[in-house]
Amino acid sequence: MSALAETAAAVPGTVARRVTLRPGRILAGLFLTAIVVAALVPALLAPQDPLAISTDGAFLHPGAAHLLGTDESGRDTLSRMIYGARPSLIMGLGATAIGVAGGTLLGLIAGLGNRITEGAVMRLIDVVLSVPELLLALVVITLLGTGVSNALFAVGFAAIPAYARIVRAQAHIVRRATYVEAAGTLGIRRVTVIWRHVLPNAVRPVLVLATIGIGGAIGAGASLSFLGLGAKPPAAEWGDMLSIGMQYISNDWLLAAIPGAAVTLTVLSVTVLGRELRRRSEGRTGR
């Protein structure tokens, strides 16, 4: 990727200035597209069964039969990587959805409620915010037990406070907006006003932020699996593969490097595109 960026930078003149950032975005887009395709139809792309073990084919180096080699149980690493895309994306999207939904609900309650409600909700959120997100997710896992769905809920739950604060702040702005006042004056029911006017306007900036959040959630989900708290072996999951690869790093460093690179590149790609989205949305609202 850096090689491509350098090539782009070598293009002379003002064009280069405008183009320098673009290959990154294009690559991010291409990479994410590949990940999404892998997540949707892994069976089409994967050369082999990701769970098929072979006791005499362990730790094979990359070659024609196994493009990325095999793991400690002789499973095809490329196939496992492809099948690992789905749990990662589900984790990213699912956890973010939980975070946004929960955050929006609490944010609206706080932003539109009376002072006592707002104080109660916001102080609660402050308390929860004081705990780092991953630690909070670990607490949730401790209470609920391990597993993919619990890990997803835990990461989503941990993201709620941050979204709640943003939605509350937006709701504060929107509730004083003239169009909301006008709607009230017209005698439209409060619930309808919130649903039709406050919610869409308060949530829009959150959705942009959430795009970046998806990357964070994928990283957090992989971290939990890395610690053995998420996906259950032998399921193909990047965090879990990284964790196992670590144990054999002296035998075959690729086993750790490949899933590590996949998590990093996915989070990076999502963040690159998310930032671009934010930049554009801010650009529009700024004018």
Next chain:
Amino acid sequence: MRLSLRLHAVFTASAALLLLSACGGGGAGGAAAAAGPPVSGGILNLSMSQDPLCLDPHAISSDVEQIFGRIQFDNLIYLDSKGNPSPWLATSWQISPDGKTYTFRLRKGVTFSDGVAFNADAVKVNFQQMLNPATRSPLAGPYIAPYQYSKVIDDDTLEVHLSRPYSPFLNVLAQGWLGMESPKAIQQDTPAQLCEKPIGSGPFVLTNYTKNQSVTFTKRQGYDWAPSTFNHSGAAYLAGINVSWVGQDSVRYNSLASGQYQATGYVPAQNAAAVKANPNLSFSNIDRIGWPFALDYNTSRAPFNDIDLRRAFTASLNVPAIVQTIGFGQRQQATGFLDRTTQYYDPTAKMPGFDRALANRLLDQAGWTGRDAAGYRTKDGKELLVEFPVTQTATISPVYDLVQAQAKQAGFHVDVKPLPLAQMTTVRYGGDYDLSSGVWHTNTPDVLYIKYATFSIPTPNRLGQNAAHLSDPQLDTWLEQARETTDPATLKKLYGQAQHRLIDLAPGVPIYDNSVLWAVSKSVHGVITDTSHGTPVFTYAWIKE
């Protein structure tokens, strides 16, 4: 092959070999000669795997005590190179004809590091502490369960009375978990205090313990009561031993290879070849006495209350392939229910081999003829499910994946469920599983009683180790008779019969013989291999670059 030769050397050669390995840190005799006379001083940095969070040997079952026990404590007995009891703090002993009274003569002039004298009363206090319910002893206490009371004859003579004959008694007294602690500390300190700072009479004194981080041992001046089989006397050469807990396999290997530690008690199997090839390290892979790494069938509930299903599962596993994949050439396939190095191991009691056709036939006969969408066998619409809870760790052993995948070929659905340790303990002692796995290391063939006697079935009140819930009157009789005799010929016969009986009953699948993999830097000399545990002993180790 190399491995078995090595084990043969370690376990059957005489004291001369112990002396040789004492000079070479695992058998490198030539290098030892070049190293010259022992040098005093220096700190040995040792990496261990997991902190048991308590260092009172009577209160824990962690294998850490196999190494720490020899650093900080002394025992009444030490096993000689043939596995027979030999003197340590007990200089001699007599067993009454009925096998229930042991009279120990004790070594004079021994003191604990707090200055308290070691005598008959101290031993009595130690036995009482191991059996005191407040100690919650998981190992030391159960190992001396037949103990009834002691009578102090004089300072140096103790008469121990057992409720029934128990011939493994002297052997278990040699294990690290049964080290002698200061009676003053036992009587004055709470269990929590003993966990943090136990006091022994060994060659090193515990001077600092930071949980999950480090343990510091300092040389005990004036120590002069090592087992006579060490052929050595006086205090330790090392000024101290610094221990760090390094949980990650890869970190433990790399920190050893980089020289940050001069020894590790746990070489990860996957790094053994690299450690062996490293010119700065000497590597040991010592086979152990006891029960091999094996799977237990829960014979108290379906599906494995049916012996044909146990046989079918056993036949579905290609054990040599599993051992080859997970052992990295370091593990020997287990042949039966005792590790090869155990006294009275019977090589003719052999497990049947991998036979998928047999597995399929047995399952068809048992009526598991249907197949569901996933390919698992069914009977009356019920899936052939095998619940296999395992302890939750960051990296689950690949052995579970392999067992799962191979058993699937025959139609078993093995559900591997990683559970947190606390929950795992509940499940294990509540019998809520179909398959469990583990090793059991002790230094006597009585391990068969611990693993398979009806008495050893776990109950809500007792943490028995009969995870298979096996209850066979014939086997019980032989194992109990073996506890009542010290006659080698009778023991050989009884344990031989028991091993054959276990093959017939199929209460589990032995996978590989339990062995310990450890390594020390070539600059460390004089490391002895422990006769009970196969672990390194640093009493007379010394460092010379």
